[in-house]
Amino acid sequence: MTTPAPLSLLDPDDATLRRLHDRLERDAHLDGLLDLAYTTVPTPVGELLLVSSAEGLLRVAFDLEDHGAVLTGLAARVGPRVLRSDGRLADATRQVEEYFAGRRRSFDLALDLRLVSGFRLDVVRHLREIGYGSTESYAEVAAATGRPAAVRAVGTACGHNPLPVVVPCHRVVRSDGTSGGYLGGPAAKDLLLSLERSAA
Amino acid sequence: MLAFEEIVATHGPMVLRVCRAALGPVDAEDAWSETFLAALRAYPTADVENVEAWLVTIAHRRAIDVRRRRARDALPVATLPERPTAPYDAHAHDELYAALAALPAKQRLTVAYHHLGGLPHREVAALLGGTEEAARRAAADGVRALRARLLTPTGATS
Numbered sequence: 001m002t003t004p005a006p007l008s009l010l011d012p013d014d015a016t017l018r019r020l021h022d023r024l025e026r027d028a029h030l031d032g033l034l035d036l037a038y039t040t041v042p043t044p045v046g047e048l049l050l051v052s053s054a055e056g057l058l059r060v061a062f063d064l065e066d067h068g069a070v071l072t073g074l075a076a077r078v079g080p081r082v083l084r085s086d087g088r089l090a091d092a093t094r095q096v097e098e099y100f101a102g103r104r105r106s107f108d109l110a111l112d113l114r115l116v117s118g119f120r121l122d123v124v125r126h127l128r129e130i131g132y133g134s135t136e137s138y139a140e141v142a143a144a145t146g147r148p149a150a151v152r153a154v155g156t157a158c159g160h161n162p163l164p165v166v167v168p169c170h171r172v173v174r175s176d177g178t179s180g181g182y183l184g185g186p187a188a189k190d191l192l193l194s195l196e197r198s199a200a
Numbered sequence: 201m202l203a204f205e206e207i208v209a210t211h212g213p214m215v216l217r218v219c220r221a222a223l224g225p226v227d228a229e230d231a232w233s234e235t236f237l238a239a240l241r242a243y244p245t246a247d248v249e250n251v252e253a254w255l256v257t258i259a260h261r262r263a264i265d266v267r268r269r270r271a272r273d274a275l276p277v278a279t280l281p282e283r284p285t286a287p288y289d290a291h292a293h294d295e296l297y298a299a300l301a302a303l304p305a306k307q308r309l310t311v312a313y314h315h316l317g318g319l320p321h322r323e324v325a326a327l328l329g330g331t332e333e334a335a336r337r338a339a340a341d342g343v344r345a346l347r348a349r350l351l352t353p354t355g356a357t358s
Contacts, residue, residue, distance in 0.1 A: 009293040010217040075201040082203035
């Protein structure tokens with residue numbers, strides 16, 4: 001099939017498509033149709049994907065994780081009615097930007113923790129209590145969650161933290177003081193730790 | 201599972217071309233919005249093997265609704281209602297819209313659904329009634345009429 005010559009003049013421009021997309025976001029939200037909304041924010045650790053449900057922020061993902069793959073996975077797991085909506089995520093975006101500018105020490109956002117359960121949920125809850133600029137070792141987190149032998153499981157829980165940066169798994173480091181592994185790569189973890197040291 | 205955004209990003213331009221050809225530049229935007237809202241409401245549906253055909257079929261029904269609404273709204277009002285302003289890129293091709301509007305409805309819609317929406321003649325016929333052969337003829341006649349009106353005066357096409 002080929003598009004006959006004069007009909008190619010019907011191609012919409014980007015501004016028109018953006019305007020229609022805005023309208024779809026609004027209508028879908030008013031009708032309560034969306035499972036998930038998302039946006040992306042450029043940061044010093046690369047583009048962050050922010051995904052929100054009706055209950056709150058559900059997922060933060062690094063470039064390394066492949067945003068498209070993350071969204072496809074969430075569509076299957078949570079629901080496929082997913083739209084990009086910068087407006088729905090405006091508050092989260094602003095807080096992430098303030099954090100990376102050194103002007104925010106904690107996040108004031110509703111969180112949807114449905115992606116974590118069991119021991120990992122205990123770890124995530126504890127992570128939220130580790131203050132800005134301070135760190136704990138994996139062993140300390142294990143002890144704090146009442147399972148001192150579960151040091152490796154703490155490492156796994158941190159590695160599967162669905163809300164990195166916002167839930168500060170980067171504040172969990174090795175007992176020898178080196179930073180240890182990180183979802184966003186070791187350089188990202190070092191950057192977050194030094195950001196908090198210099199702004200603290 | 202495909203996030204719905206992927207469907208909007210991939211097929212949004214196609215659906216707008218179809219709606220523009222079927223309805224003109226202003227009503228096309230209402231039809232586009234209603235099409236994707238209806239698709240979102242139905243998503244995921246069990247039997248969407250061909251997403252394009254699914255969207256064109258929804259767009260066809262939404263276009264009928266929009267056209268009916270316009271007709272109904274237009275009747276009792278003596279003065280012309282304020283129309284929302286169409287975007288500049290839609291207004292830039294008034295001659296094309298005039299040529300489309302001048303086509304018989306069947307030709308206009310077969311051009312929209314087959315040439316712009318990619319729907320096979322058989323499925324266009326199922327949507328509009330009539331035979332596959334009639335749909336094929338209407339699409340060909342429609343394109344010929346558009347070319348004659350729009351391309352002949354300057355004589356050259358790129």
